[in-house]
């Protein structure tokens with residue numbers, strides 16, 4: 001009997017992936033269907049629906065769902081959901097498509113899914129702007145009323161993605177036919193929710209924390225994971241293996257660095273490394289909620305939320321992603337509510353005076369005594385070839401990162417913002 005938290009939505013894991021002969025038959029049918037080219041974001045969303053990571057979603061949202069998610073944090077039926085999951089398509093490809101038709105969802109020549117269209121709608125520029133303000137506009141300096149729309153379309157990758165969506169949205173249930181190259185490319189870390197749950201059950205864990213990771217794992221991440229190990233049965237270092245913004249470190253390099261850290265600095269029976277196939281939306285607080293939601297589907301009931309979770313630039317307040325968990329609707333119905341709770345941890349760093357890892361809650365010293373460890377700052381220093389201060393990262397990890405930067409033919413531009421430079425501490 002599993003002691004793990006149940007999947008979100010009260011329907012168990014909702015997996016839309018077809019396999020074996022069912023998949024082969026559907027692929028044959030797909031060849032004769034109208035083709036719709038999908039974005040990288042939609043591909044990630046589809047794979048999550050395929051493997052149960054987005055339970056209870058079994059398809060793309062209707063306009064009523066989209067509106068309710070933006071406005072109330074729930075699907076139209078009242079089930080908690082923090083960010084829109086919509087399928088955008090070009091007008092040319094969908095002009096002849098009617099409600100009730102089936103379409104094949106394609107990316108770069110590969111069929112990812114078929115979908116039965118239950119609704120066809122459009123989002124006006126004003127509606128997209130409204131969505132961006134609901135989902136991506138935080139309490140940080142870059143989100144100030146005078147500033148947000150002057151910079152967001154260029155500087156906020158999530159806003160850019162929404163504003164550049166194609167003309168038409170299609171809603172309806174999907175049959176997923178591919179997990180992309182994730183199972184092959186990341187065969188040791190790519191795990192479906194059912195596979196990870198089986199591993200957690202085998203260990204007998206009940207209280208499981210997720211460490212969300214999209215940067216290389218440095219000392220402050222290691223510290224966060226170890227705090228979680230102290231108070232939970234174990235921790236899953238759960239890395240994003242989908243797409244990031246340019247300049248970020250690719251997943252294969254990060255996975256290798258984590259392997260090294262786990263090998264040398266963790267008690268192995270208390271930690272699992274895994275990856276999930278989603279792209280970053282950089283929605284800060286709203287994305288932290290999504291991160292918690294799909295962790296629940298993977299069997300984790302705690303999400304470590306530190307400083308500026310899923311943030312970009314200075315669009316969000318430092319701890320806005322922690323506070324939002326106290327503001328979401330709670331119905332009392334476990335099938336509808338988010339059950340994965342945040343493990344809120346303050347800004348962590350190495351402090352020379354404390355002579356160890358500490359946080360703003362435990363260290364009484366000055367900014368100058370602390371080695372501030374943001375991923376952005378580390379990337380900038382590695383990319384410039386500068387000397388990394390002591391206690392910034394583990395030497396074994398830095399060796400891997402240095403080798404990666406040395407292998408790049410083009411120098412990576414890393415933009416420094418106040419949040420990443422430690423200016424706000």
Ligand SMILES: [Zn+2]
Pocket residue numbers: 351352353354355358363364365366369
């Ligand atoms: Zn200190």
